[in-house]
Amino acid sequence: MTTVRELKSVPNAALLYGRAALPMIPLASRLPFVAGGAKEIPDLELHVPELRVDAERLRRYNAVCGFLRTDALPVTYPFVLAAPLHMALMTDGRFPFGAIGLVHMRNRIEQHRAIRPDEPLDVRVRAGKLQPHPKGRTFELQTDVQVAGETVWTCTATIFRRGKGSGDAAEKGADPIDAVAVDLSALTTTRWDVPDDIGRRYGAVSGDVNPIHLHPLSAKAFGFPRAIAHGMWTKARSLAAIEDLIPDAVNVEVRFQKPVLLPATVEYGSVEAGDGRVGFALQDGQSSSRPPVPHLRGLVTPR
Numbered sequence: 001m002t003t004v005r006e007l008k009s010v011p012n013a014a015l016l017y018g019r020a021a022l023p024m025i026p027l028a029s030r031l032p033f034v035a036g037g038a039k040e041i042p043d044l045e046l047h048v049p050e051l052r053v054d055a056e057r058l059r060r061y062n063a064v065c066g067f068l069r070t071d072a073l074p075v076t077y078p079f080v081l082a083a084p085l086h087m088a089l090m091t092d093g094r095f096p097f098g099a100i101g102l103v104h105m106r107n108r109i110e111q112h113r114a115i116r117p118d119e120p121l122d123v124r125v126r127a128g129k130l131q132p133h134p135k136g137r138t139f140e141l142q143t144d145v146q147v148a149g150e151t152v153w154t155c156t157a158t159i160f161r162r163g164k165g166s167g168d169a170a171e172k173g174a175d176p177i178d179a180v181a182v183d184l185s186a187l188t189t190t191r192w193d194v195p196d197d198i199g200r201r202y203g204a205v206s207g208d209v210n211p212i213h214l215h216p217l218s219a220k221a222f223g224f225p226r227a228i229a230h231g232m233w234t235k236a237r238s239l240a241a242i243e244d245l246i247p248d249a250v251n252v253e254v255r256f257q258k259p260v261l262l263p264a265t266v267e268y269g270s271v272e273a274g275d276g277r278v279g280f281a282l283q284d285g286q287s288s289s290r291p292p293v294p295h296l297r298g299l300v301t302p303r
Contacts, residue, residue: 002126004045007085013207016087023098035095041139042094045126046085053081053117061205064198065233066240072114074243075252076236078121078153079109080206082143085125086157089141096130097161100222104231105138106158107254112303114248115145115152122146132166177255177299180279182271184292189269190241191285194229196263202233228259234296238280242270245278247302254298258284266295276302 022034029036058077061067067074090099115121128140138160145153199213211218212228219227235254239246246252260266260282267285272278278300284293 002043002045004047006047006049007088008048010048010051010081010084011088013084013087014209016084016091017209017211019091020087020099022091024100029098031093033093035091035093036098038094038096040096041127041130042092043126044089044092044094045124046088047122047124048085049122050120051081051123052120053077055117057205058117064201064205065236067236067243068240069243071116072248073117074236075109075111075239075246075250076232078115078123078145079107079143079155079157079232081121082123082125082145082155084207085123086141086143089125089127101162103160103162104157104256105160106156106256107232107235108156109250109252110154110303111248111250111252112150112152115147119147122149133160134165135160136163136165137161175255177253177279177297180271180273180277180299182269182279182281182297184267184269184281184283187269187271189267192237192266192268194260194262194264194266196227198229198233199227199262202230206230206232208232224259224261226261228261229264231256231259231296234260234282235298238268238282238296238298239300241268242278242280242300245270245272246300247276249303251301251303252298253301254296256296257294260295267292 023029023036028034061077087099124144126142130137130139138158141157141159143155144151203209203213208230212222212224213230214227216226265285266282268282270278270280280298282296
């Protein structure tokens with residue numbers, strides 16, 4: 001039976017990242033309030049009713065990501081509102097492992113209609129069961145946003161936990177994201193210079209202050225040669241580039257691939273399929289003899 005925990009407000013994300021580091025302390029997961037001691041994901045839902053969008057924070061988010069429209073929330077913005085609830089779930093003492101080291105593999109957003117910035121939002125998040133993967137395990141973070149009882153936005157984030165793989169992992173067919181082929185070598189593309197502070201700037205407006213995004217030294221402590229851009233920034237920036245092609249009712253799914261090491265030069269391109277679908281991709285834009293590094297591939301589909 002699902003336990004529903006109603007919160008009066010969204011928790012402080014910075015404090016939650018401090019709590020997320022606790023499982024890295026030897027034997028700390030034996031404490032009941034520290035994640036890492038359980039075997040299964042708890043059947044827990046977190047709910048924040050009547051959440052209001054801060055206009056200044058939204059303005060800064062739009063500026064960092066490149067969105068221009070002001071009469072509706074960017075399709076990715078509700079994820080920012082829900083992200084602290086995701087962290088609260090993953091730092092719960094009943095969670096089976098710590099949040100540090102988890103990898104956001106895929107992200108699928110289904111928006112049923114445009115959301116006005118002044119609408120009060122009912123936000124609910126929960127996590128699905130662990131699933132086998134050839135290189136570890138995965139689970140899904142599910143977010144639902146309602147306005148006056150009407151579902152207006154949902155998101156499924158697929159999260160990967162590296163570990164012992166399972167031979168029971170189901171074989172997958174063709175990825176629906178690849179339904180519209182995007183060959184950047186055959187397209188007129190756009191090159192973006194991504195500054196080394198984009199992780200700090202996006203972290204300031206999103207609340208995602210994971211140290212792997214903030215500074216080279218803190219990123220190196222977690223195994224990265226340099227700080228990396230947030231995956232959801234790369235998704236948002238990619239969608240801002242085709243904002244005029246995104247309908248109000250839309251599905252947007254992306255597959256995150258290799259991280260963007262900061263600073264970076266990246267190459268972006270998109271393809272319109274003729275039926276309203278738009279495929280897009282982001283890859284390394286540094287000129288060299290080696291093949292480009294893929295960062296993200298995505299698909300916009302009208303509902």
